[in-house]
Amino acid sequence: MKKPQILNLLLLIIVVIFISFFIFNNFKKDTSLAPSSFVKTPHFLDSTPMHDEIYVAQPVNITINFDFDLATGSEIFVVDDQGQQAATGDIKIEDSNTALKKDLTGQLSDGKYKVMYKACWPDGSCHDGSFEFSIDSKKISEYLDMRGRGEVTVKMTGLKYEPEKIIISPETKIVWENLEDIGHFVNTETHPEHTYFPSQNSRELKLGDIFETVFEKPGQYNYHCSAHVPEGMLGAIVVAN
Numbered sequence: 001m002k003k004p005q006i007l008n009l010l011l012l013i014i015v016v017i018f019i020s021f022f023i024f025n026n027f028k029k030d031t032s033l034a035p036s037s038f039v040k041t042p043h044f045l046d047s048t049p050m051h052d053e054i055y056v057a058q059p060v061n062i063t064i065n066f067d068f069d070l071a072t073g074s075e076i077f078v079v080d081d082q083g084q085q086a087a088t089g090d091i092k093i094e095d096s097n098t099a100l101k102k103d104l105t106g107q108l109s110d111g112k113y114k115v116m117y118k119a120c121w122p123d124g125s126c127h128d129g130s131f132e133f134s135i136d137s138k139k140i141s142e143y144l145d146m147r148g149r150g151e152v153t154v155k156m157t158g159l160k161y162e163p164e165k166i167i168i169s170p171e172t173k174i175v176w177e178n179l180e181d182i183g184h185f186v187n188t189e190t191h192p193e194h195t196y197f198p199s200q201n202s203r204e205l206k207l208g209d210i211f212e213t214v215f216e217k218p219g220q221y222n223y224h225c226s227a228h229v230p231e232g233m234l235g236a237i238v239v240a241n
């Protein structure tokens with residue numbers, strides 16, 4: 001072999017090793033991502049439930065917020081850990097066309113669920129995404145049982161809702177009352193879109209102000225004060241028979 005040929009061969013070997021290394025590394029990255037079911041589409045902002053969130057009762061709907069207009073053809077499917085469709089319900093597009101929502105009808109038992117969605121845009125293109133949530137009814141023991149009353153008062157004091165976690169009967173009216181000289185809010189998930197249960201969004205409540213909402217549908221309603229999220233001013237309601 002002549003010297004230039006040996007050099008060419010060496011160069012070829014180096015290039016092949018380099019390319020193989022790249023392919024192997026990318027392959028490794030792909031497979032390590034595979035077990036995660038959190039797949040974000042373009043324009044995805046957040047969801048209720050959030051990815052990996054644990055609920056004590058079933059959510060009343062699945063709400064996914066985007067930063068772009070949704071179009072018809074958008075879909076949400078909920079499957080259990082066996083891959084079986086776990087919930088049916090109507091699909092709606094709300095909040096100036098940026099919130100994709102599926103009502104959850106029927107009863108979801110304890111377990112892990114995967115939400116698969118298809119987000120479609122006005123130009124006709126669609127993207128598939130997914131996330132997971134769980135229901136674990138054992139944690140309901142952290143909730144104060146206030147069922148059987150037509151009306152329940154939740155105080156806002158010390159940068160907290162009091163009581164923070166409650167169980168109420170369907171058709172119960174909750175009255176929030178601000179007992180301190182700090183402006184508070186009652187806002188449905190998520191922050192800052194507030195699209196999960198829009199009836200549960202107050203104006204700013206000053207000292208002595210009240211806000212009320214009637215809860216009809218059984219399920220879990222998490223909420224927060226938009227002015228005091230970092231301070232942990234959070235609340236949760238479970239509506240159950």
Ligand SMILES: [Cu+2]
Nearest residue numbers: 184225227228
């Ligand atoms: Cu507040």
